[in-house]
Amino acid sequence: MIKLYKNGAWLTEGQEPVSDETGLEQKFHLSKQEAKKNTIAYSILKNHNTSENMDFLKLKFDKLTSHDITFVGIIQTARASGLERFPVPYVLTNCHNSLCAVGGTINEDDHVFGLSCAKKYGGVYVPPHQAVIHQYAREMLAESGKMILGSDSHTRYGALGTMAMGEGGPELVKQLLGKTYDIPYPDVVGVYLTGEPAFGVGPQDIALAIIGAVFSSGYVKNKVMEFVGPGVGKLSVDYRIGIDVMTTETTCLSSIWQTDSKVKEFYEIHGRAQDYKELQPKTTAYYDGMVYVNLSEIRPMIAMPFHPANTYTIEELNKNLMDILDEVEKKAKVSLGENVSYTLKDKVRNGKLYVEQGIIAGCAGGGFENICDAADILKGKSIGADEFSLSIYPASTPIYMELAKNGVLADLMQTGAIVKTAFCGPCFGAGDTPANNALSIRHSTRNFPNREGSKLQEGQISSVALMDTRSIAATAANKGCLTAATEYEGTYRKPTYFFDGSIYENRVFDSKGVAEPDVEIQFGPNIKDWPKMPKLPENLLLQVTAEIHDPVTTTDELIPSGETSSFRSNPIRLAEFALSRKAPDYVGLAKDIQKGETAREQGEIPEEKVSGLCQMKEQIQAEFAAMSWENTGIGSTIFAEKPGDGSAREQAASCQKVLGGWANIAREYATKRYRSNLINWGMLPFLFTEEQLPFAKGDYLYIPNIQEAVKEGKSELTAYVVKDGLSPFTLRLGEMTQDERTILLQGCLINYYKLSI
The missing domain is CATH 3.30.499.10 (Aconitase, domain 3)
Structure with a gap:
């Protein structure tokens, strides 16, 4: 039914993929490096890369899209960072907080905020109940060969020839401020479709079969899935879309499909024939992996x-x-x-x-x-x-x-x-x-x-x-x-x-890219600015306020989805829900230790606010005499085996930051999205890979010279468990860009951009 190639794979026009082995480069008269450039993904990424280096991409997207539990926070962050107008088409849909019943007027207040911002900054506003975010993007935004960034994890329009990515809000803020999306060039995994679905088998069946085959091994994690093969032509565009949107659940970075006359017809139906372009891999292409799918064998x-x-x-x-x-x-x-x-x-x-x-x-x-x-x-x-x-x-x-x-x-x-x-x-x-x-x-x-x-x-x-x-x-x-x-x-x-496009013509506000600076933004009483975020200090003293040993921790478990959606415009109020489903005492514990940092920032004595800090300080100073509250920040951290699966919502990280969090410690991060969100909110994405944890919930961790380690790009550092003395252990930070290090040093993305204003 589904086969995963152990090695990379070669694909030549009209032929089935061939698993990589010695001698194939000579056979195809092409090096792997050159053949990698023949994928559809490479051509799109190259066209959107603003640097000279294809090994490390600095991407600018053609369009942006958000919905009503993300766009308020994004625009508020961008405003605090110097936003003057939307530099590319930015669509604000209202398909999540559509039921204006929870919390009084706050949902509709967010919608009014969105409309006023679309007018002021030159965007597009789609009222509630008109379209879900991704369907509007398919109908009105997608273009073959283009790229879209959305603040929702299911931003996937590959079936229409658009490479789309779902990210946390801060990555959209960067685009709104004319900055770039910076990533190493991703592996590209081919998804070769052959055969034809049996009667009664639908797109979700194909999607679930693929997810079941690749998720646990991380076969496509943070990679681009490129759908090719004769089976693609056997599927309607609606069918392809149904498979494509679910690629998010494989934890891949993005997706792209070969396009054909059926895709061209889709664009024609929607009055956008000019946005179609045929996309195919070149004659011989090399993929970093291959998922071979016989559509005929998949069952419901x-x-x-x-x-x-x-x-x-x-x-x-x-x-x-x-x-x-x-x-x-x-x-x-x-x-x-x-x-x-x-x-x-x-x-x-x-x-x-x-x-x-x-x-x-x-x-x-x-x-x-x-x-x-x-x-x-x-x-x-x-x-x-x-x-x-x-x-x-x-x-x-x-x-x-x-x-x-x-x-x-x-x-x-x-x-x-x-x-x-x-x-x-x-x-x-x-x-x-x-x-x-x-x-x-x-x-x-x-x-x-x-x-x-x-x-x-x-x-x-x-x-x-x-x-x-x-x-x-x-x-x-x-x-x-x-x-x-x-x-x-x-x-x-x-x-x-x-x-019928007249439905949108009659109801959707489209500025056509023209900003009206004199428009006053409408703020409901629940819409609040982000609190002040401190810069990264020389050293850190962190209390472990949650310890989660589930194999995977989803963003829904880090910050609940449904009942919190109406509070996403209010960082302080939303933070009260953080980890409520996995660690109900987390908020209280984090607030308790945060009192120490608040006192420190105000020039008061932290140990008078938090019991136990005096003993922690004495134990640390016994080995690090220069440690003081002037050079040591106080806060919280959590441990989770593999956090961040699922939604792109930045609040999974920002809520921890609002409560005084400085870091996460994990064996690995489930998605790039979540790790990026941590960094953009000034949270250190620590890795600990040894089998036995040296600390437990409630323990204090001292991390000396963390500012220096980040500044110098160190990938490893020594931390200490403070308990009857100091017990050392190793934490890793992994690879980071210079911008990511600077964001961490400044304390968050907002502070980082304030430097350039």
């Missing part, structure tokens, strides 16, 4: 709780139901601990698994083709009058309009399904939260714990399994009994899609 898939990589075929699950449910419960204990009683075995009736909810939504599931196929499976049936419910969210108003015109909307509603407006809520826990202990099947992007809206800390837990729209519809037709779409024996009508 399900990703069981609590990760998109926890994959099985639906057939396999039904055949080995109780054994797999045992495995799910064992894995769940790692994430949930003993806080709640968790089982899915109560969903089994007469040997069949029943679910309580189905959701087809957002940038992954809300496409036109997905919804039309679901309607065909459900036509003339009923989802029933019992526990099971089905909600469908078209990804944009133009899609919704076409479903209404061609009768699909009526077909769906007649079954008992509810069709709602464009909204990302079900994907991050702000819409269609299931009942406690319920199981929801969703064609959305993630199924992390609590991401569907339950609150573990309050004893609530429901769970999500990811599936393709077609199998969700087949399950709905069987009133919640888990069913693969391959059991559907009807046909798919495949109606033609007609895009």
Whole structure:
């Protein structure tokens, strides 16, 4: 079904890939280094690199996009750093805080803020319920051969020939200030598609199969996935988009696909024929790895709780139901601990698994083709009058309009399904939260714990399994009994899609790049500026305020998603939620030690504010006589095995900083995004790779000469556990650019940019 090449791979026009081995360079009359330049990715990266060095890229993007739980913080940061106008098209969508019910007026206040900023700085503003961020980008922004940076992790438009990346807000701030996105040239992994999907197999099935094959090994981590091969031409563009958006869950950096007449037609349908360009690898190209996918062999898939990589075929699950449910419960204990009683075995009736909810939504599931196929499976049936419910969210108003015109909307509603407006809520826990202990099947992007809206800390837990729209519809037709779409024996009508651009023309504010400096920005009472961030001192004394040993810690666990989204414009208030799902005492502990730093900065005596600091100081000075509160910062750090999987949200790092955090310590970082967010908020991304931890929660760590180590680009340094004397251990910082080191020294990106104002 899926094969991962152990070595790199050569791809020649019209041929299947060949695993790299000695002598192939002579055979192809081409060195690997030259053949690497023949990928689609190389040509796009080269065209956007502003430096002379292709080994280390300084990229400028063509367009930017954000939604309403990220754009306030981004613009506030950019304003504090000297923003005068948006230098490239910047689209502000409103698809996350669309439900203006939580916290009074604060969600709509953010929308008004966004509209006023689009006017003042020359941007584009998409009102709530018009489109989810990524569908609007597909319909209106993507261009073959171009690059887009978005402050959402699922910024992926590779199927349209656009190399797009999802990053934390500070990386967009850099672009808004005319700076660059700086990365080493990434490895490019080919994804060779051959065959053709079986009837009933949808894009989410292909995506989950790929995620299941590559995630655990990190095969494509921080790399570019380049989709090639004859199988690409067998897929519609909607189908390709459905696979492409899920590449985020592999932890790759970005994606790009070869383009063809079907992509050209997509652009023509959307009135943008001029934005199409044929993209193909050159005659002979070399890839740093290869994922070989036989589309014909993939069957309907399900990703069981609590990760998109926890994959099985639906057939396999039904055949080995109780054994797999045992495995799910064992894995769940790692994430949930003993806080709640968790089982899915109560969903089994007469040997069949029943679910309580189905959701087809957002940038992954809300496409036109997905919804039309679901309607065909459900036509003339009923989802029933019992526990099971089905909600469908078209990804944009133009899609919704076409479903209404061609009768699909009526077909769906007649079954008992509810069709709602464009909204990302079900994907991050702000819409269609299931009942406690319920199981929801969703064609959305993630199924992390609590991401569907339950609150573990309050004893609530429901769970999500990811599936393709077609199998969700087949399950709905069987009133919640888990069913693969391959059991559907009807046909798919495949109606033609007609895009009505007047919907956006009538409602979306587009400045056409013209800024109006005299426009006054509208601030709601919840929109607050970032607090002052101190510079990195000579030395650090850090208390370990959280210790997490889960194999992977998601950004949802570092800062919860759904219930916090309305507070993303208020750094102080949002920080109260930090690590609340993994370490409920973290905020209190971090605040306690932060009192010492506040006192230090104000010229007061820290040990009068924090008990135990006096003893720590005495022990350190016994070996480091020059240590004083004038040269030593006080704060907190956390340890996690592998933090940062999932969302691009910068708040996973910034909340720790607001609470006085100076560092994370990890075995490795799950994504580049999270490590970048740490650095941009002045948080040291320490690595500790030895098996035995030398410290525990509550311990103090002394890190001497940290300012010097960062300034000189040292990759390793000696730290000390302060407990009955000083016990040394080694921390690593890894490779950093000069700009990253300067950001850390200045304390955060805002301080860094203030230097140049």
